[in-house]
């Protein structure tokens with residue numbers, strides 16, 4: 001399974017020129033603040049649109065400016081773990097996980113089944129009826145991961161998934177994430193400011209600076 005990205009997008013201060021190939025396994029994306037990491041992920045997910053280029057997942061075109069193809073986010077099969085998780089504060093943990101499945105029109109009993117399976121897998125079933133403000137940082141991250149994976153994405157995008165966690169929890173969640181990625185066997189992109197995190201979790205990395213992306217070597 002592979003994801004090929006070659007896109008351009010004019011931003012206020014520079015032009016983003018993202019070019020990366022991601023295979024099964026985890027690819028790190030590093031760079032200074034404001035260099036174009038999040039917007040690259042958003043273009044891949046389809047919540048932002050590039051000005052030109054192509055995004056191809058296993059031969060399937062998600063975006064092609066010349067062919068005028070631009071699949072909406074719900075047709076891209078991409079899981080996006082947002083910076084800060086973006087859980088809906090007015091929905092319970094359970095409802096937060098169900099929302100994507102509802103949007104995709106799954107039947108009610110299948111939604112229940114899939115949500116319960118995911119909550120068990122991430123050890124959050126006891127939190128089902130609580131709201132995001134009533135759970136810890138690690139539990140929020142588990143909820144966000146469950147919400148992302150319940151829709152069975154083909155590609156996983158993670159924007160600084162550990163930045164909100166303290167050091168102890170960060171190491172624990174890194175281990176969990178590493179096991180999960182190995183089990184899923186899908187391409188993943190991890191945006192991070194930490195070389196250590198990328199060295200631990202990724203088998204490939206890119207650097208981006210003012211919108212210009214280059215492959216870098218892991219230590």
Ligand SMILES: Nc1ncnc2c1ncn2[C@@H]1O[C@H](COP(=O)(O)OP(=O)(O)OP(=O)(O)O)[C@@H](O)[C@H]1O
Nearest residue numbers: 011012013031032033034035036037038039040048
């Ligand atoms: N939709 C948009 N249209 C135009 N410019 C944007 C848009 N979104 C972000 N930008 C600008 O593009 C640049 C890159 O932003 P981006 O959010 O990708 O940075 P980043 O590398 O993820 O930074 P950080 O590490 O701080 O999260 C910034 O200068 C930002 O102000």
